[in-house]
Amino acid sequence: MHLERSIQGPPPAVSRHLETIEREIANFSELLTDILTIGKIDVGRISFHPEPVDLVALTNRVIETHFADRKDNRVVDVLIEGEPERVSVDQKLISHVLVNLLSNAFKFSQSNPKLLIRFGAQVVISVIDQGIGIPAEEQAHLFQTFFRAKNVVNIHGSGLGLVIVREFVELHGGTIRIDSVEHEGTTVTFTLLKG
Structure with a gap:
């Protein structure tokens, strides 16, 4: 009996x-990593090595690595x-930015998130979900360290992800904006300079 149980797990x-x-x-590991990253940002020690990249291929690698085998099949x-x-x-x-924004879209929504990449005078990337949204009165605080909206207190998170995302986007000379309607969804849009 004991041998049978050990074989079965x-x-x-x-x-x-x-x-x-x-x-x-x-x-805990994610929280610790985020805190260390914030510390590096605060003292200007983030390693930044831009190089010409196929952004579509990079995006596909991020999705394949982090989101391809979800248990919920989304x-x-x-x-x-x-x-x-x-x-x-x-x-x-930029991989970190994409992972964070897509993870949030999965976490706060039940449907498939959308990732839209627009190539034009600049590159505009939007992550769109049809999830719980963010209360209007709390949206101005989203980029404050450790801030979490009142409607996500029961959902895992550190309140550091968007702070890090904004810093990484701005390091590239880009901007980031969040448009959200509570109970309808959220669109996070960031820009990257070409060249």
Whole structure:
């Protein structure tokens, strides 16, 4: 009997506890990483190495690496407007921006998030969800360290992600804007300079 149990793995109750522990370790690790990143930003020690990059290919790699095998089978719907071209970015930093914004879109919505990349005089990237949205009176505080809207207190997060995202976008000479309607969804749009 004991040999049979060890081959089958731990009992369901133990498996649930192990999954909870694993999830909490990941959450703590993410928080620690964010705090260290904020510290580096504050002292001007973020490594920034832009190079010409195929932004569509980079986006596809980010999606494949971080969002391809979701348990809920949701996917990122990618839309491209204009003629794709190489853009000078730091791949690590822009990957972080995309992962954060898409993770938020999945976290705060039940539908597939959309990622729209528009190539024109500048590159405009929007992450769109049809989720819980952000209360209007709280939107002015979204880029404050540790701020979390009142409607997300029961959803995991540190209140640091958007602060880091804004810093990384601005390091590239870009801008970021959030448009949201509570109970309807959120669109986060950021720009990147070409060349």
